[in-house]
Amino acid sequence: MSDSAVHPDHLKRSLSNRHLQLIAIGGAIGTGLFMGSGKTISLAGPSILLVYLIIGSMLFFVMRAMGELLLSNLQYKSFIDFSTDLLGPWAGFFCGWTYWFSWVITAVADVIAIAAYTQYWFPELAPWIPAVLCVLLLLSLNLVTVKLFGEMEFWFALIKIVAICALIVTGLGLVAWGFKSPSGNVASLANLWNDGGMFPHGLTGFFAGFQIAVFAFVGIELVGTTAAETADPRRNLPKAINSIPVRIMVFYVLALVAIMAVTPWRQVVPGKSPFVELFVLAGIPAAASLINFVVLTSATSSANSGIFSTSRMLFGLAQENHAPKAFARLSKAAVPSRGLLFSCLCLLGGAMLIYLIPNLVTAFTLITTLSAVLFMFVWSLILSAYIVYRRRRPELHAASAFKMPGGVAMCYVCLVFFAFVLVLLWQQVDTRQALLASPVWFALLAAGYFWKGRRGAQLQAESA
Template identity: 70%
Template sequence: MVDQNKATADENGGAGELRRNLHNRHIQLMAIGGAIGTGLFMGSGKTISMAGPSIIFVYMIIGFMLFFVMRAMGELLLSNLEYKSFSDFAADLLGPWAGYFTGWTYWFCWVVTGIADIVAISSYFQLWFPGFSVWMSALLCIVVFLTLNIVTVKLFGEMEFWFAIIKIVAIVALIVTGIVLVFMHYPSPGGAHAALSNIWDRGGWFPKGISGFFAGFQIAVFAFVGIELVGTAAAETRDPRKVLPRAINAIPLRVIMFYVCALIVIMAVTPWDQVVADRSPFVEMFVLIGLPAAASIVNFVVLTSAASSANSGIFSTSRMLYGLAQQDVAHPLFGKLSPRAVPTNGLFFSCLCLLGGVALIYLIPNVMTVFTLVTTVSAILFMFVWTIILCSYLVYRKRRPEQHAASVYKMPLGKIMCWVVMAFFVFILVLLTLQQDTRQALMVTPLWFVILAFGWMMRRRRHG
């Protein structure tokens, strides 16, 4: 069996390059794992308390917009199988600067997201070990993820496969449990009973007004980061022409199933105005109805969800550093692979940067404050990457009409939707100025682009 795997790996990539060792099931589940992030499990409590039932529409709108980003990325990746990730087509279509800015920003996106996930994991740990140091649990997480990723990409694929299955089973179980509780009219401690009418009876669909509805977008956007992970994994996918379209096309169904249904069930069982903002409503739902054992199980699930997201992030950052080294915009050390075709130098560097999360938890003890700050920075950076994907698509349509005409996976309403989605991202940036905690993150984020611009100028000077 091992020899067979080795032969297949050698067919799909030599010793000096990434291997196409991920199968259809890995990519499908990775796409689902990417669509069910920590933002749903950890952040939905805050978004429900800010927006009330209107948060359902927030998730649907964001999911709708990001589907078109994914379709644009899918068409571009399949137009040239030499593209290993979106930093490759950005460099090819927009110029080397775009590859540099996209690659490094995406790397930083996942470092920041990894920090948010580790903050979330440390918070979940407190349910079982309230006396255990939060920053120590964060440090332990980083060591475990580094060990898992160093072995092989096949192991990473298997880990993500099982992590995603745990998430799916948990959300389906939560939805089924919620439906049963609604039919039973199960009482909750606040004097209410589980009923669908709990969603609209307490102030209607927009109880916090339009400002509350708008406030829900920040953490809701973060819930979707990682949705583009299938693009990063394309370099290590077998039969991408068949696998990628299948994974992308299922996104709308996943958004409705996992986000909308889960939120409806949570607000039907626990009226939205009783949802605790700084805790996971998934765990709290079972605590409220007096099932602490079930709460522990759900806590394990949300912990594995955050672990899955952090694991994906570490995978992505190491592969992005490898790609940047191949483009000669990162140190050649990051372009070296281990005998198992794993970019270990990139892994070590990314994990070293994740230690910043441990420092943040140590300096700011309030987990939700750190989580909001970090997730806002992450959401802004991801919107930059998604915008670069859309700009690359517009240039591709202008310069290579023959490739678009020959494409078997065309983006619907191509050019129009690119502009609509980019306008939507500008709208979200404006919304981030309305809250003090998100405004602070918005003011800090441009520093990253100043650092990148300085690095680009230094590189231009060095290379003449």
């Protein structure tokens, strides 16, 4: 039996529309919404609704640009491929490795969050035990088949959706009933504007909300890394991308409206999950345990997405000769198992390193800011690739059935917006540290790319 019969040489299109839709939803709802919304509300007040709408709108255009590029050539497996093709090998190298690193550090944060949430039920348990068990469980499930990844993500995302829909229905129900809390507050939509208006902290508070809200959208581009394993991408990819605005309206805007209508924004505690507080007010005593379970599955879902996407990135990088050839080898189940193992080892190493940093909050802020900066770099490369595609391949754009609205002009608007967010990140001391750390990563990548070029030239000279 030939080796290719045992080990396939390409990824299988095993993900259905059902999987893709829920992976896209799961990517758009991060742990940040459940845990970080308290802090964003206290910073920006009701204007936080506009913050989420603006960021969501910009990222929708990034996703549309990515969608048109992926469908312009079905040989493109992910954004590494079109970055390499349109911008050059350096872009594929920088894009792939940056995306890989972004997800590893995001997954490190998720695994630490999982350890913290598990301690809610098992306070005596050493935090490294659930962290290691979670990584081993996700690794073993991802090694089986890509369909199993899609199935896990489907159920993880469904739990998040049910929790948010329950919150919206409960909140709007309390408003309709005219519920009065023990502290004397009446649930009403007027709570959104009758205490200092929509911008109670002025533009300063409004801009402060952007710093944390960007983290909540990390992973929205995950649809692009599943393209090579999606059945009928021409039909399913546009459906998944086009549903992003509706998701942002329902899952972010309506959820935050429900929270602030029941609990006036000044009374939202930054360090607590407003989801728990609302269910407690509604008289559901198990609210804290329920939301803890939802946040636990949300963090597991994000770590699962990280493990999946990093292994696919390593596979793509190896195919483009940007990573060791070993990562391009698939298992019998058409899964890049070596990439999975390597990413999980890095993830465990990162998780162990975090326990050496005494202040976890400082570590989290550093990790999430660094992650957001690197994700914005990847999103910017997608937009840059689209601008080049429009200039070089006008015939493909003309033939496209999934054209990006606003075209090149909208790409420039999004790029200016990302630059504006970087300026905002520079304003705060804690986020500035991560911003200053990011050039170190790019310097390492530049050195790696230069070494790879030198090595390639040497091998060519030897074989000549």
